[in-house]
Amino acid sequence: MRKAFIGNSDFWRSIVSSFSLLEEPDRRRIKLVAVGQTILSFLDLLGIAAIGLVATVVINGINSKRTSGMSDSVLRSTGLSSLSLQSQTAVLATIALLLFILRTLFSMVLTRKTLFFLGRCGAEISSDLFRKILTRPIIEIEKYGSQQYVYFLTAGVEVLVVRIIGSTVTLIADITLLFLILVALFYVNLSMTLVVILIVSAMSWVLHSLTTTRSKVLGMEYAHRDISSREALMDALNAFREIVTKGRIAHYESKFRKTRAESAGSLAEYNFMPYMGKYVIESSIMLSAFLIAGAQFLISDALNAITTLSIFMAAGSRLAPAVLRIQQGFVRINNGQGIATSTLVLMEELRFVNSPQREIKNFSEPDSGFIPRVELNNVAFRYPGSNTQTLEAINLVINPGESIALVGPSGSGKSTLVDLITGVLIPDSGEIKLSGVSPCEAISRWPGAVGYVPQQIYISSASVAQNVALGYSDEEFDDSRIWHALEVAQIEDFISTLEDGLKTSLGDRGAKLSGGQRQRLGIARALLTKPNILILDEATSALDGQTEQKVAQAIDRLKGQITLIFIAHRLSTAKRADQIIYLESGKIVAQGTFDEVQKAVPNFQKVVELI
Numbered sequence: 001m002r003k004a005f006i007g008n009s010d011f012w013r014s015i016v017s018s019f020s021l022l023e024e025p026d027r028r029r030i031k032l033v034a035v036g037q038t039i040l041s042f043l044d045l046l047g048i049a050a051i052g053l054v055a056t057v058v059i060n061g062i063n064s065k066r067t068s069g070m071s072d073s074v075l076r077s078t079g080l081s082s083l084s085l086q087s088q089t090a091v092l093a094t095i096a097l098l099l100f101i102l103r104t105l106f107s108m109v110l111t112r113k114t115l116f117f118l119g120r121c122g123a124e125i126s127s128d129l130f131r132k133i134l135t136r137p138i139i140e141i142e143k144y145g146s147q148q149y150v151y152f153l154t155a156g157v158e159v160l161v162v163r164i165i166g167s168t169v170t171l172i173a174d175i176t177l178l179f180l181i182l183v184a185l186f187y188v189n190l191s192m193t194l195v196v197i198l199i200v201s202a203m204s205w206v207l208h209s210l211t212t213t214r215s216k217v218l219g220m221e222y223a224h225r226d227i228s229s230r231e232a233l234m235d236a237l238n239a240f241r242e243i244v245t246k247g248r249i250a251h252y253e254s255k256f257r258k259t260r261a262e263s264a265g266s267l268a269e270y271n272f273m274p275y276m277g278k279y280v281i282e283s284s285i286m287l288s289a290f291l292i293a294g295a296q297f298l299i300s301d302a303l304n305a306i307t308t309l310s311i312f313m314a315a316g317s318r319l320a321p322a323v324l325r326i327q328q329g330f331v332r333i334n335n336g337q338g339i340a341t342s343t344l345v346l347m348e349e350l351r352f353v354n355s356p357q358r359e360i361k362n363f364s365e366p367d368s369g370f371i372p373r374v375e376l377n378n379v380a381f382r383y384p385g386s387n388t389q390t391l392e393a394i395n396l397v398i399n400p401g402e403s404i405a406l407v408g409p410s411g412s413g414k415s416t417l418v419d420l421i422t423g424v425l426i427p428d429s430g431e432i433k434l435s436g437v438s439p440c441e442a443i444s445r446w447p448g449a450v451g452y453v454p455q456q457i458y459i460s461s462a463s464v465a466q467n468v469a470l471g472y473s474d475e476e477f478d479d480s481r482i483w484h485a486l487e488v489a490q491i492e493d494f495i496s497t498l499e500d501g502l503k504t505s506l507g508d509r510g511a512k513l514s515g516g517q518r519q520r521l522g523i524a525r526a527l528l529t530k531p532n533i534l535i536l537d538e539a540t541s542a543l544d545g546q547t548e549q550k551v552a553q554a555i556d557r558l559k560g561q562i563t564l565i566f567i568a569h570r571l572s573t574a575k576r577a578d579q580i581i582y583l584e585s586g587k588i589v590a591q592g593t594f595d596e597v598q599k600a601v602p603n604f605q606k607v608v609e610l611i
Helices: 007-022 022-062 069-077 085-135 145-187 190-238 242-244 250-300 300-337 341-350 414-421 439-445 465-470 479-488 492-496 516-529 547-557 571-575 594-600 602-610
Strands: 374-381 391-396 403-407 429-434 450-453 533-535 563-567 579-584 587-592
Touching: 007 145, 007 300, 007 341, 007 391, 007 516, 022 085, 069 085, 069 429, 085 145, 145 190, 145 300, 145 341, 190 250, 190 300, 242 341, 242 516, 300 341, 300 579, 391 414, 391 587, 403 414, 403 439, 403 571, 429 439, 439 450, 450 516, 465 479, 492 563, 516 533, 516 571, 547 571, 579 594, 587 594
Parallel strands: 403 563, 403 579, 450 533, 533 563
Antiparallel strands: 374 391, 374 429, 579 587
């Protein structure tokens, strides 16, 4: 895992980067939330002032003195000066209580709405990143594993939104509240406020030193170990037969147990940090109260000492939670920065990726305007980090209705050429056209016009029908269309024996299917839309000779109606093609009929039989 965003400057960078993920309207809403939290801070300040007035009124009443100064002005302006001591005390105490309760209630409502809002933002951010990921060429997508992507777009984004953006908004409100309380205390007693600032600042600095870096490291450790445990789980499930045969179940059990225990330890240590902060802040406030009380009774009369101490205690009841929330906010942000490091790195990679919102189109028969013609003009491609060209100077025209077999030794560039034709890869130079436009544009303009069968067929745990109609809604294809595709793929008889037929669940990763059945289901999937171009990347390699013969005959019946491009791995398959393209070291060495290529390439038959 790459270590990025480490250091104080990167602390702020992570906050800025997280906020940059939000759309401008959402950023405005976040600002409004921060303003709302700030306004609520004034309710706290008014409540503290009311408590101060209660103390002044009570102590003056006990000493049979009249209130004076600012206190007297407030009582007169509010009409409370004409009430009895008991009434004044009751009214002021009630006002203070109501202010604190209102502040708490409004804060709860605002916090709830904020969390729902941030949750929606998180969903939008995940969707946007997902869309950008799917816009990239496959070699860029394969930089990370599937479990890493799952983590990036779920836990990673959640941490960015809740722990970084959410905590930043709370920090703004709490810092504002802290500032207002300190300003009010300055007005009451300058020396007392300086003592409070000194003690609380010292304690906060100690906490910051102990927790900031550690929380970030814990976050990174947790993310790394969580991904490792997921990978161990998936490896064990995906390779279950192999690890059972090798007797390696205990290895995966041990690996999973170790990574989960380590991640639990990191999480437990992080969860303890707020308690440590709570105890330290409470101790610092109590120490401040003790020092102030002692100093006031030494240097001032009892009336002023008790009044000042009452105001401080009221302020302290709001000050301590605010300081604690600020300290915990910094811990959450630092920890979130560590947990979401990989998501932040991915976000930086995708920042300038253009990913327009795609329109979901229901399937309809390919437009008659589609011409199943493929053109490659001087196409070249090299994988990043490779010193040699994978494909070089490829010039090829495949006319409508032709069947083309791609042949060549392993590593000659056959699968790469197929990936370029389907738009999964983008050529470094040269031009590829399907029906006169780029592959991506052709597929977007005529969805379903190109069918593709990969080497490895993905099967989900969904039903047979849903697997054949992968990527489409249940309503877009009727059963008769699905059965026809299954019939052409020579798997209809097997599906008809299943108890629930098309509705039968195929189990996790298609556990109920053999290798050959998986391939035939993949062929049915490609044929479902009745494509004008059908591309098969060694799509019958797992079939026995008899079944392959039946599938080949079914596909042969489509000759002349559709354009066929397939990687041939058997001599019998290559012979069926109208034209053979022989690749070697990324170049077209020979092109023509079976006999013509066999004459041009001395070891042609040997290569075909070996691949």
